[in-house]
Amino acid sequence: MTLTLVAAGLAVVSFLALAETNVWWVRMTDFPRLQYVIASAVLLVALVIAKPVATRVRVALAAIALAALSFNAVKLAPYLAPTEGTAAACPxxxxxxxxxxxxxxxxxxxxxxxxxxxxxxxxxxxxxxxxxxxxxxxxxxxxxxxxxxxxxxxxxxxxxxxxxxxxxxxxxxxxxxxxxxxxxxxxxxxxxxxxxxxxxxxxxxxxxxxxxxxxxxxxxxxxxxxxxxxxxxxxxxxxxxxxxxxxxxxxxxxxxxxxxxxxxxxxxxxxxxxxxxxxxxxxxxxxxxxxxxxxxxxxxxxxxxxxxxxxxxxxxxxxxxxxxxxxxxxxxxxxxxxxxxxxxxx
CATH class of the missing domain: 3.60.10.10 (Endonuclease/exonuclease/phosphatase)
Structure with a gap:
Protein backbone atom coordinates (compact mmCIF):
# COMPACT_ATOMS: atom_id res chain seq x y z
CA MET A 1 0.00 0.00 0.00
CA THR A 2 2.81 2.40 0.90
CA LEU A 3 4.65 1.76 -2.38
CA THR A 4 1.41 2.30 -4.30
CA LEU A 5 0.86 5.67 -2.64
CA VAL A 6 4.46 6.73 -3.27
CA ALA A 7 4.22 5.74 -6.94
CA ALA A 8 0.93 7.56 -7.37
CA GLY A 9 2.27 10.64 -5.63
CA LEU A 10 5.40 10.72 -7.80
CA ALA A 11 3.32 10.40 -10.94
CA VAL A 12 1.04 13.26 -9.92
CA VAL A 13 3.77 15.75 -8.97
CA SER A 14 5.90 14.81 -11.98
CA PHE A 15 3.21 15.53 -14.56
CA LEU A 16 1.04 18.10 -12.77
CA ALA A 17 2.99 21.12 -14.05
CA LEU A 18 1.88 20.23 -17.59
CA ALA A 19 -1.46 21.77 -16.65
CA GLU A 20 -2.00 25.28 -18.04
CA THR A 21 -2.64 27.12 -14.79
CA ASN A 22 -1.16 29.87 -12.61
CA VAL A 23 -2.13 28.17 -9.34
CA TRP A 24 0.90 28.54 -7.09
CA TRP A 25 1.21 24.96 -5.80
CA VAL A 26 0.88 23.51 -9.30
CA ARG A 27 3.64 25.76 -10.61
CA MET A 28 5.85 24.87 -7.64
CA THR A 29 5.78 21.21 -8.62
CA ASP A 30 8.09 22.13 -11.51
CA PHE A 31 10.95 23.00 -9.15
CA PRO A 32 12.10 19.67 -7.60
CA ARG A 33 12.73 17.66 -10.79
CA LEU A 34 16.07 16.38 -9.51
CA GLN A 35 14.41 15.23 -6.29
CA TYR A 36 11.73 13.41 -8.32
CA VAL A 37 14.44 11.56 -10.26
CA ILE A 38 16.13 10.44 -7.05
CA ALA A 39 12.81 9.41 -5.47
CA SER A 40 11.81 7.46 -8.60
CA ALA A 41 15.13 5.61 -8.62
CA VAL A 42 14.77 4.75 -4.93
CA LEU A 43 11.23 3.51 -5.57
CA LEU A 44 12.42 1.26 -8.40
CA VAL A 45 15.04 -0.27 -6.10
CA ALA A 46 12.40 -0.75 -3.40
CA LEU A 47 10.13 -2.53 -5.86
CA VAL A 48 12.93 -4.92 -6.83
CA ILE A 49 13.45 -5.99 -3.24
CA ALA A 50 9.78 -5.87 -2.16
CA LYS A 51 9.19 -9.62 -2.34
CA PRO A 52 5.84 -9.65 -0.45
CA VAL A 53 4.28 -7.47 -3.14
CA ALA A 54 2.60 -9.38 -5.96
CA THR A 55 4.60 -9.46 -9.18
CA ARG A 56 1.80 -7.95 -11.23
CA VAL A 57 1.52 -5.02 -8.81
CA ARG A 58 5.28 -4.51 -8.76
CA VAL A 59 5.43 -4.39 -12.55
CA ALA A 60 2.62 -1.80 -12.69
CA LEU A 61 4.23 0.35 -10.02
CA ALA A 62 7.63 0.01 -11.67
CA ALA A 63 6.13 1.23 -14.95
CA ILE A 64 4.74 4.29 -13.18
CA ALA A 65 8.07 4.98 -11.44
CA LEU A 66 9.96 4.52 -14.71
CA ALA A 67 7.63 6.92 -16.52
CA ALA A 68 8.12 9.54 -13.80
CA LEU A 69 11.88 9.04 -13.80
CA SER A 70 12.09 9.26 -17.60
CA PHE A 71 9.94 12.39 -17.82
CA ASN A 72 11.94 14.22 -15.17
CA ALA A 73 15.26 13.03 -16.58
CA VAL A 74 14.34 14.43 -19.99
CA LYS A 75 13.55 17.79 -18.36
CA LEU A 76 16.92 17.81 -16.58
CA ALA A 77 19.04 16.26 -19.33
CA PRO A 78 20.30 19.54 -20.87
CA TYR A 79 21.69 20.55 -17.48
CA LEU A 80 23.17 17.23 -16.34
CA ALA A 81 25.74 16.75 -19.12
CA PRO A 82 27.94 19.86 -19.03
CA THR A 83 30.17 20.50 -22.03
CA GLU A 84 33.48 22.24 -22.37
CA GLY A 85 31.55 25.34 -23.36
CA THR A 86 33.16 28.16 -25.28
CA ALA A 87 35.78 29.28 -22.77
CA ALA A 88 38.24 30.48 -25.43
CA ALA A 89 40.36 33.45 -24.39
CA CYS A 90 38.55 36.76 -24.65
CA PRO A 91 40.32 40.07 -25.33
Whole structure:
Protein backbone atom coordinates (compact mmCIF):
# COMPACT_ATOMS: atom_id res chain seq x y z
CA MET A 1 0.00 0.00 0.00
CA THR A 2 2.81 2.40 0.90
CA LEU A 3 4.65 1.76 -2.38
CA THR A 4 1.41 2.30 -4.30
CA LEU A 5 0.86 5.67 -2.64
CA VAL A 6 4.46 6.73 -3.27
CA ALA A 7 4.22 5.74 -6.94
CA ALA A 8 0.93 7.56 -7.37
CA GLY A 9 2.27 10.64 -5.63
CA LEU A 10 5.40 10.72 -7.80
CA ALA A 11 3.32 10.40 -10.94
CA VAL A 12 1.04 13.26 -9.92
CA VAL A 13 3.77 15.75 -8.97
CA SER A 14 5.90 14.81 -11.98
CA PHE A 15 3.21 15.53 -14.56
CA LEU A 16 1.04 18.10 -12.77
CA ALA A 17 2.99 21.12 -14.05
CA LEU A 18 1.88 20.23 -17.59
CA ALA A 19 -1.46 21.77 -16.65
CA GLU A 20 -2.00 25.28 -18.04
CA THR A 21 -2.64 27.12 -14.79
CA ASN A 22 -1.16 29.87 -12.61
CA VAL A 23 -2.13 28.17 -9.34
CA TRP A 24 0.90 28.54 -7.09
CA TRP A 25 1.21 24.96 -5.80
CA VAL A 26 0.88 23.51 -9.30
CA ARG A 27 3.64 25.76 -10.61
CA MET A 28 5.85 24.87 -7.64
CA THR A 29 5.78 21.21 -8.62
CA ASP A 30 8.09 22.13 -11.51
CA PHE A 31 10.95 23.00 -9.15
CA PRO A 32 12.10 19.67 -7.60
CA ARG A 33 12.73 17.66 -10.79
CA LEU A 34 16.07 16.38 -9.51
CA GLN A 35 14.41 15.23 -6.29
CA TYR A 36 11.73 13.41 -8.32
CA VAL A 37 14.44 11.56 -10.26
CA ILE A 38 16.13 10.44 -7.05
CA ALA A 39 12.81 9.41 -5.47
CA SER A 40 11.81 7.46 -8.60
CA ALA A 41 15.13 5.61 -8.62
CA VAL A 42 14.77 4.75 -4.93
CA LEU A 43 11.23 3.51 -5.57
CA LEU A 44 12.42 1.26 -8.40
CA VAL A 45 15.04 -0.27 -6.10
CA ALA A 46 12.40 -0.75 -3.40
CA LEU A 47 10.13 -2.53 -5.86
CA VAL A 48 12.93 -4.92 -6.83
CA ILE A 49 13.45 -5.99 -3.24
CA ALA A 50 9.78 -5.87 -2.16
CA LYS A 51 9.19 -9.62 -2.34
CA PRO A 52 5.84 -9.65 -0.45
CA VAL A 53 4.28 -7.47 -3.14
CA ALA A 54 2.60 -9.38 -5.96
CA THR A 55 4.60 -9.46 -9.18
CA ARG A 56 1.80 -7.95 -11.23
CA VAL A 57 1.52 -5.02 -8.81
CA ARG A 58 5.28 -4.51 -8.76
CA VAL A 59 5.43 -4.39 -12.55
CA ALA A 60 2.62 -1.80 -12.69
CA LEU A 61 4.23 0.35 -10.02
CA ALA A 62 7.63 0.01 -11.67
CA ALA A 63 6.13 1.23 -14.95
CA ILE A 64 4.74 4.29 -13.18
CA ALA A 65 8.07 4.98 -11.44
CA LEU A 66 9.96 4.52 -14.71
CA ALA A 67 7.63 6.92 -16.52
CA ALA A 68 8.12 9.54 -13.80
CA LEU A 69 11.88 9.04 -13.80
CA SER A 70 12.09 9.26 -17.60
CA PHE A 71 9.94 12.39 -17.82
CA ASN A 72 11.94 14.22 -15.17
CA ALA A 73 15.26 13.03 -16.58
CA VAL A 74 14.34 14.43 -19.99
CA LYS A 75 13.55 17.79 -18.36
CA LEU A 76 16.92 17.81 -16.58
CA ALA A 77 19.04 16.26 -19.33
CA PRO A 78 20.30 19.54 -20.87
CA TYR A 79 21.69 20.55 -17.48
CA LEU A 80 23.17 17.23 -16.34
CA ALA A 81 25.74 16.75 -19.12
CA PRO A 82 27.94 19.86 -19.03
CA THR A 83 30.17 20.50 -22.03
CA GLU A 84 33.48 22.24 -22.37
CA GLY A 85 31.55 25.34 -23.36
CA THR A 86 33.16 28.16 -25.28
CA ALA A 87 35.78 29.28 -22.77
CA ALA A 88 38.24 30.48 -25.43
CA ALA A 89 40.36 33.45 -24.39
CA CYS A 90 38.55 36.76 -24.65
CA PRO A 91 40.32 40.07 -25.33
CA UNK A 92 40.34 41.94 -22.02
CA UNK A 93 38.57 44.96 -23.48
CA UNK A 94 35.64 42.77 -24.61
CA UNK A 95 35.26 40.72 -21.41
CA UNK A 96 33.13 41.60 -18.41
CA UNK A 97 32.02 39.75 -15.28
CA UNK A 98 28.83 39.89 -13.24
CA UNK A 99 28.29 38.73 -9.66
CA UNK A 100 24.66 38.17 -8.66
CA UNK A 101 23.66 37.73 -5.01
CA UNK A 102 20.30 37.50 -3.29
CA UNK A 103 21.40 38.72 0.15
CA UNK A 104 18.29 37.48 2.07
CA UNK A 105 17.07 40.68 3.66
CA UNK A 106 17.33 39.51 7.31
CA UNK A 107 20.89 38.24 6.80
CA UNK A 108 23.49 40.33 8.62
CA UNK A 109 26.70 38.79 7.26
CA UNK A 110 27.59 41.86 5.25
CA UNK A 111 31.34 41.56 5.76
CA UNK A 112 31.38 38.09 4.18
CA UNK A 113 29.58 39.32 1.09
CA UNK A 114 31.84 42.37 0.80
CA UNK A 115 34.85 40.06 1.00
CA UNK A 116 33.47 37.85 -1.78
CA UNK A 117 32.82 40.82 -4.06
CA UNK A 118 36.26 42.29 -3.41
CA UNK A 119 37.94 38.94 -4.04
CA UNK A 120 36.07 38.31 -7.30
CA UNK A 121 36.39 41.92 -8.52
CA UNK A 122 33.40 41.76 -10.88
CA UNK A 123 32.73 44.52 -13.35
CA UNK A 124 29.10 44.62 -12.20
CA UNK A 125 27.51 43.47 -8.96
CA UNK A 126 23.74 42.94 -8.66
CA UNK A 127 22.38 42.57 -5.11
CA UNK A 128 18.78 41.55 -4.46
CA UNK A 129 16.51 41.78 -1.37
CA UNK A 130 18.36 44.88 -0.25
CA UNK A 131 16.89 47.36 2.24
CA UNK A 132 18.18 50.36 4.22
CA UNK A 133 20.49 48.13 6.27
CA UNK A 134 22.06 46.60 3.17
CA UNK A 135 22.20 49.98 1.45
CA UNK A 136 24.39 51.32 4.26
CA UNK A 137 26.58 48.25 4.49
CA UNK A 138 27.14 47.82 0.76
CA UNK A 139 28.02 51.48 0.26
CA UNK A 140 31.84 50.89 0.61
CA UNK A 141 31.68 49.09 -2.76
CA UNK A 142 31.05 52.43 -4.46
CA UNK A 143 34.71 53.34 -3.78
CA UNK A 144 35.79 50.94 -6.54
CA UNK A 145 32.44 50.53 -8.32
CA UNK A 146 31.24 54.13 -8.57
CA UNK A 147 28.45 53.61 -11.10
CA UNK A 148 25.40 52.73 -9.02
CA UNK A 149 21.63 52.35 -9.17
CA UNK A 150 19.23 51.19 -6.50
CA UNK A 151 15.64 50.73 -5.40
CA UNK A 152 15.50 50.37 -1.62
CA UNK A 153 12.63 48.29 -0.29
CA UNK A 154 11.70 46.75 3.06
CA UNK A 155 9.48 44.18 1.35
CA UNK A 156 12.19 41.79 0.03
CA UNK A 157 12.36 43.36 -3.41
CA UNK A 158 15.05 46.00 -3.05
CA UNK A 159 17.80 45.96 -5.66
CA UNK A 160 21.28 47.47 -6.01
CA UNK A 161 23.71 47.65 -8.93
CA UNK A 162 27.37 48.58 -8.53
CA UNK A 163 29.62 48.83 -11.60
CA UNK A 164 33.26 49.54 -12.42
CA UNK A 165 32.27 50.15 -16.02
CA UNK A 166 30.36 53.21 -17.20
CA UNK A 167 26.57 52.91 -17.17
CA UNK A 168 24.12 55.06 -19.07
CA UNK A 169 20.37 55.35 -19.63
CA UNK A 170 19.78 53.65 -16.28
CA UNK A 171 16.13 53.19 -15.31
CA UNK A 172 14.19 51.71 -12.41
CA UNK A 173 11.10 50.18 -13.98
CA UNK A 174 8.15 48.13 -12.77
CA UNK A 175 7.52 45.55 -15.52
CA UNK A 176 4.03 44.61 -16.60
CA UNK A 177 2.50 47.18 -14.24
CA UNK A 178 3.62 45.00 -11.37
CA UNK A 179 4.94 45.89 -7.92
CA UNK A 180 8.51 44.63 -8.17
CA UNK A 181 11.36 46.71 -9.60
CA UNK A 182 13.69 46.01 -12.47
CA UNK A 183 16.94 47.84 -13.18
CA UNK A 184 17.70 48.42 -16.84
CA UNK A 185 20.94 50.02 -17.97
CA UNK A 186 23.55 50.03 -20.72
CA UNK A 187 27.08 48.89 -19.87
CA UNK A 188 29.89 50.52 -21.84
CA UNK A 189 32.77 48.07 -22.33
CA UNK A 190 36.39 49.23 -22.70
CA UNK A 191 36.18 48.12 -26.34
CA UNK A 192 33.50 50.76 -26.93
CA UNK A 193 30.78 48.13 -27.35
CA UNK A 194 27.47 48.38 -25.49
CA UNK A 195 25.70 45.67 -23.53
CA UNK A 196 22.09 46.06 -22.36
CA UNK A 197 21.67 44.81 -18.78
CA UNK A 198 18.42 43.91 -17.04
CA UNK A 199 18.27 42.99 -13.34
CA UNK A 200 15.12 41.14 -12.24
CA UNK A 201 13.60 39.65 -9.11
CA UNK A 202 9.98 38.66 -9.80
CA UNK A 203 7.79 37.49 -6.95
CA UNK A 204 7.55 33.72 -6.54
CA UNK A 205 4.38 31.64 -6.61
CA UNK A 206 3.30 31.04 -3.01
CA UNK A 207 0.08 30.53 -1.00
CA UNK A 208 -0.91 34.20 -1.26
CA UNK A 209 -0.15 34.74 -4.94
CA UNK A 210 -0.21 32.88 -8.22
CA UNK A 211 2.61 32.68 -10.75
CA UNK A 212 0.88 35.25 -13.00
CA UNK A 213 2.91 38.24 -11.84
CA UNK A 214 6.22 36.42 -12.13
CA UNK A 215 5.44 35.13 -15.60
CA UNK A 216 4.19 38.53 -16.77
CA UNK A 217 7.42 40.21 -15.64
CA UNK A 218 9.45 37.65 -17.55
CA UNK A 219 7.30 38.07 -20.68
CA UNK A 220 7.43 41.88 -20.48
CA UNK A 221 11.22 41.76 -20.25
CA UNK A 222 11.52 39.23 -23.07
CA UNK A 223 9.41 41.26 -25.48
CA UNK A 224 11.50 44.37 -24.89
CA UNK A 225 14.77 42.49 -25.20
CA UNK A 226 13.86 41.62 -28.79
CA UNK A 227 14.44 45.23 -29.87
CA UNK A 228 17.15 46.30 -27.43
CA UNK A 229 19.67 47.44 -30.05
CA UNK A 230 22.58 45.87 -28.13
CA UNK A 231 23.10 42.33 -26.87
CA UNK A 232 21.11 41.78 -23.69
CA UNK A 233 22.09 40.18 -20.38
CA UNK A 234 19.20 39.26 -18.10
CA UNK A 235 20.26 38.49 -14.51
CA UNK A 236 18.43 37.87 -11.29
CA UNK A 237 16.71 35.53 -8.92
CA UNK A 238 13.92 34.59 -11.30
CA UNK A 239 12.09 32.46 -8.71
CA UNK A 240 11.78 29.95 -11.53
CA UNK A 241 13.90 27.04 -12.72
CA UNK A 242 15.38 26.87 -16.25
CA UNK A 243 13.13 24.02 -17.42
CA UNK A 244 9.89 25.81 -16.49
CA UNK A 245 7.52 26.75 -19.28
CA UNK A 246 7.73 30.48 -18.52
CA UNK A 247 11.55 30.54 -18.55
CA UNK A 248 11.71 28.51 -21.74
CA UNK A 249 9.29 30.93 -23.41
CA UNK A 250 11.32 33.89 -22.15
CA UNK A 251 14.42 32.42 -23.76
CA UNK A 252 12.64 31.82 -27.07
CA UNK A 253 11.07 35.28 -27.27
CA UNK A 254 14.17 37.21 -26.21
CA UNK A 255 16.57 34.82 -28.00
CA UNK A 256 18.50 34.16 -24.78
CA UNK A 257 21.16 31.53 -24.20
CA UNK A 258 21.26 29.64 -20.89
CA UNK A 259 24.89 29.07 -19.76
CA UNK A 260 23.84 26.13 -17.60
CA UNK A 261 23.55 24.07 -20.79
CA UNK A 262 27.35 24.32 -20.85
CA UNK A 263 28.16 24.37 -17.14
CA UNK A 264 25.60 21.97 -15.67
CA UNK A 265 22.83 22.44 -13.12
CA UNK A 266 24.70 24.65 -10.58
CA UNK A 267 21.96 24.98 -7.92
CA UNK A 268 21.93 28.25 -5.98
CA UNK A 269 18.96 27.75 -3.64
CA UNK A 270 18.54 26.72 -0.85
CA UNK A 271 21.97 27.28 0.71
CA UNK A 272 20.51 26.30 4.10
CA UNK A 273 18.83 23.07 3.03
CA UNK A 274 20.28 19.62 2.37
CA UNK A 275 17.56 18.64 -0.08
CA UNK A 276 16.35 21.81 -1.86
CA UNK A 277 18.78 22.31 -4.73
CA UNK A 278 17.28 24.56 -7.39
CA UNK A 279 18.98 26.90 -9.92
CA UNK A 280 16.84 29.96 -9.27
CA UNK A 281 19.57 32.58 -9.77
CA UNK A 282 20.11 32.91 -13.49
CA UNK A 283 22.15 34.92 -15.97
CA UNK A 284 20.91 34.62 -19.56
CA UNK A 285 22.39 36.37 -22.57
CA UNK A 286 21.82 36.97 -26.27
CA UNK A 287 24.08 35.47 -28.99
CA UNK A 288 26.06 38.70 -29.42
CA UNK A 289 27.73 37.57 -26.20
CA UNK A 290 29.65 34.40 -25.42
CA UNK A 291 30.21 32.46 -22.20
CA UNK A 292 33.71 32.45 -20.73
CA UNK A 293 32.88 30.98 -17.31
CA UNK A 294 30.13 30.51 -14.74
CA UNK A 295 30.67 29.64 -11.09
CA UNK A 296 28.60 29.34 -7.92
CA UNK A 297 30.51 31.10 -5.15
CA UNK A 298 30.70 30.28 -1.45
CA UNK A 299 27.83 31.09 0.87
CA UNK A 300 27.65 34.13 3.12
CA UNK A 301 24.64 33.41 5.35
CA UNK A 302 21.93 33.96 2.74
CA UNK A 303 19.59 31.22 1.56
CA UNK A 304 21.04 31.79 -1.93
CA UNK A 305 24.58 31.21 -3.10
CA UNK A 306 26.05 34.03 -5.18
CA UNK A 307 26.85 33.42 -8.84
CA UNK A 308 29.61 34.83 -11.04
CA UNK A 309 29.41 34.81 -14.83
CA UNK A 310 32.08 36.11 -17.20
CA UNK A 311 30.98 36.95 -20.74
CA UNK A 312 32.73 38.11 -23.89
CA UNK A 313 31.37 40.54 -26.46
CA UNK A 314 31.61 38.23 -29.49
CA UNK A 315 29.36 35.83 -31.36
CA UNK A 316 28.30 32.80 -29.35
CA UNK A 317 28.78 29.25 -30.59
CA UNK A 318 25.55 28.25 -28.84
CA UNK A 319 22.29 29.21 -30.53
CA UNK A 320 19.22 30.33 -28.60
CA UNK A 321 16.00 28.31 -28.82
CA UNK A 322 13.73 28.96 -31.78
CA UNK A 323 10.60 31.07 -31.38
CA UNK A 324 7.47 28.91 -31.57
CA UNK A 325 4.11 29.82 -33.08
CA UNK A 326 1.96 31.38 -30.38
CA UNK A 327 4.81 32.47 -28.10
CA UNK A 328 4.18 36.20 -28.55
CA UNK A 329 0.44 35.78 -28.09
CA UNK A 330 1.00 33.70 -24.93
CA UNK A 331 3.30 36.40 -23.57
CA UNK A 332 0.66 39.07 -24.15
CA UNK A 333 -1.97 36.86 -22.51
CA UNK A 334 0.29 36.38 -19.47
CA UNK A 335 0.66 40.12 -19.06
CA UNK A 336 -3.07 40.69 -19.39
CA UNK A 337 -3.79 37.95 -16.83
CA UNK A 338 -1.39 39.58 -14.36
CA UNK A 339 -2.93 43.01 -14.98
CA UNK A 340 -6.40 41.67 -14.25
CA UNK A 341 -5.12 39.92 -11.13
CA UNK A 342 -3.47 43.13 -9.89
CA UNK A 343 -6.58 45.24 -10.50
CA UNK A 344 -9.03 42.64 -9.23
CA UNK A 345 -10.85 42.38 -12.56
CA UNK A 346 -12.68 39.17 -13.43
Missing amino acids: VEQAFSIVLANVQMENRNTDELLEIVRQQEPDLFLALETNEFWDRNLSPLSDTMPETASHIDEDYYGMHVFSRLPLRATQILFPAEGNTPSIRTTIELPSGDDVAFVGLHPRPPHPRQSSAGRDAELMWTALRARDAGAPVVLAGDLNAVPWERSVARTQRIAQLVDPRRDTGLLPTYNAKSWWMAWPLDQVLYQPGLDLVSMEVLRGFGSDHYPVEVTLCHRSSERSPPTLRPGDIEEAETSMETARRENTGED
